[in-house]
Amino acid sequence: MPDVFIPREERHGEKRVAATPETVKRLSTKGFTLHVEQGAGVGAGYADADYAAAGAALIGEPERAWASTDVVLCVNTPPAESLGRLKAGALLAGLLSPYGAEPMVQTLNSRGVSAFALELLPRISRAQSMDVLSSQAxxxxxxxxxxxxxxxxxxxxxxxxxxxxxxxxxxxxxxxxxxxxxxxxxxxxxxxxxxxxxxxxxxxxxxxxxxxxxxxxxxxxxxxxxxxxxxxxxxxxxxxxxxxxxxxxxxxxxxxxxxxxxxxxxxxxxxxxxxxxxxxxxxxxxxxxxxxxxxxxxxxxxxxxxxxxxxxxxxxGLPSSVANHASALYARNLAALLEHVVSDTAAEAFALDLEDPIVAGCLLTHGGACRLPEIVSTTIKEVVS
CATH class of the missing domain: 3.40.50.720 (NAD(P)-binding Rossmann-like Domain)
Known part of the structure; x- marks a missing residue:
């Protein structure tokens, strides 16, 4: 089963984290190997020792984890430098702010990364347990x-x-x-x-x-x-x-x-x-x-x-001000998505079902191409101004 990396969020004021000790334990029992950057959960009230007790390996220098792990779960869009380290075929999932995000998409395509923009998750019955927008709203x-x-x-x-x-x-x-x-x-x-x-x-x-x-x-x-x-x-x-x-x-x-x-x-x-x-x-x-x-x-x-x-x-940014429970709900949403898209028989590579409406609705990049170009070409900043 794939290796999963949980980085520390770098956006100013962001206290949430993409996994909690609860979801680390949950995913570990499914066969995933979890790596958590040291201090990733401190802002949300989750100590490194709690992650270690749940079965995660703590990472002090994250550069190698970005380049070697199969899955990266995040809250906000990671810095371009970190995205540029992702290995080919890796999977990235988080709130990626896809509207008008052409530079990010170009970086992901250059690395052959499959990226799920959770803002685009379809609101259908099967996806309710994965709906991060609803849990954070x-x-x-x-x-x-x-x-x-x-x-x-x-x-x-x-x-x-x-x-x-x-x-x-x-x-x-x-x-x-x-x-x-x-x-x-x-x-x-x-x-x-x-x-x-x-x-x-x-x-x-x-x-x-x-x-x-x-x-x-x-x-x-x-x-x-x-x-x-x-x-x-x-x-x-x-x-x-x-x-x-x-x-x-x-x-x-x-x-x-x-x-x-x-x-x-x-x-x-x-x-x-x-x-x-x-x-x-x-x-x-x-x-x-x-x-x-x-x-x-x-x-x-x-x-x-x-x-x-x-x-x-x-x-x-109000969900970040209730970081403990916001992270708990967000992490459960991500765990449900990961369990859905990665089968029990998956090995090193992902076999994403591109016909699955959940996958098709929020899979922004895959195989070196942007799958939702109409989203990327729309910029909220333009309509706001």
């Missing part, structure tokens, strides 16, 4: 509400005191995907009254099952649908009608959680500056789509902007 939705609650100038729940009754906070969530539904559940647990807006009328049942109040999309416009489990882009006419509908809700909201994203496209602008002008000073907006241009005007990645008393929180 779940955490982001949870943490977004905690950030909003910490910045808010009011209580979240209703309180009845000797000094009078405090009314519950009013939360507005834009988008009823995985992150939005977790944000709804978290805000409800903290006692807020929660309203949810989504472009899909079919989301109403899910929202109401969690105790939220659904804001139906504009009826006079053609609403966007979804494809492969991912939302499709809405027309500008629909977004304009939606913004008009949301303006009144925003004026009453204490906190707003923005979660609407479309793969490979600029995030839809749902809150413009004129709508922010109508919000109450002291209210909070957390924008989870800020790295893709943002659902809210004026948000900036990784920082909080005070705009006329309204706190605008750029909520990118």
């Amino acid at each position: 779940n955490i982001a939705g949870y943490k977004a509400v905690l950030l909003a609650a910490a910045a808010l100038d009011r209580y979240m729940p209703m309180l009845m005191t000797a000094a009078g009754t405090i009314q519950p906070a009013r939360a507005l969530i834009l988008g009823a995907g995985v992150a939005g539904l977790q944000a709804l559940a978290t805000a409800r647990r903290l006692g807020a009254v929660v309203y949810v807006s989504d472009v899909r009328a079919a989301a109403k049942e899910q929202v109401e099952s969690l105790g939220g109040r659904f804001l139906a999309p504009p009826e006079q416009q053609e609403a966007p649908a979804e494809s492969g489990g991912y939302a499709k882009a809405a027309s500008e006419a629909f977004l304009a009608a939606q913004r008009q509908q949301l303006a009144e809700q925003l004026a009453q909201a204490d906190m707003v959680i923005c979660t609407a994203q479309v793969p490979g496209r600029r995030a839809p602008l749902l809150i413009d500056e004129s709508m922010l002008d109508g919000m109450r000073p002291g209210s909070v907006v957390v924008d989870l789509a800020v790295a893709q241009g943002g659902n809210c005007a004026c948000t900036q990645p990784g920082t909080t902007v005070d705009r006329n008393g309204v706190q605008l929180v750029g909520g990118d």
Whole structure:
């Protein structure tokens, strides 16, 4: 069975790791040989000794591991220097940011590497256990509400005191995907009254099952649908009608959680500056789509902007702030994928089933060629600007 290498993440601020002692033990029992770079799990609360106890070999100098192992599991795209060391025929799996990533693809093709970009994993029943976007979005939705609650100038729940009754906070969530539904559940647990807006009328049942109040999309416009489990882009006419509908809700909201994203496209602008002008000073907006241009005007990645008393929180990288559980879920997703694509009879080489919809959906490079050129030629930066 193949050798698997888990490197230490090098992106600034990234605390997650692509394997935990739990998944090391799990994969070891399947016959894989695990190598973990020293210190790889420290940021997520996993000590080197725990990996060694689970059966992994600790690597102090990773250069040789990059060049000799069959599989590399990562969270973010590794540096180009490390990718250039991968041996021919190796398999790389992680969140590789494939949109517009032509230099990375060229490097991988030059090495003959098979690379799985987990952002592209199809959302089908068979792939649910491998769905890293969902597991990480779940955490982001949870943490977004905690950030909003910490910045808010009011209580979240209703309180009845000797000094009078405090009314519950009013939360507005834009988008009823995985992150939005977790944000709804978290805000409800903290006692807020929660309203949810989504472009899909079919989301109403899910929202109401969690105790939220659904804001139906504009009826006079053609609403966007979804494809492969991912939302499709809405027309500008629909977004304009939606913004008009949301303006009144925003004026009453204490906190707003923005979660609407479309793969490979600029995030839809749902809150413009004129709508922010109508919000109450002291209210909070957390924008989870800020790295893709943002659902809210004026948000900036990784920082909080005070705009006329309204706190605008750029909520990118939130899963890394809950690194222990984020890593645990991410590592299980990767282990499930690896178990799926590598058969028990595999030896040194991989025999990937290119007809398998899971493999076909997220296999970015294979055999020295890019299999998804339409993805690589699309740059989010262009549409954001």
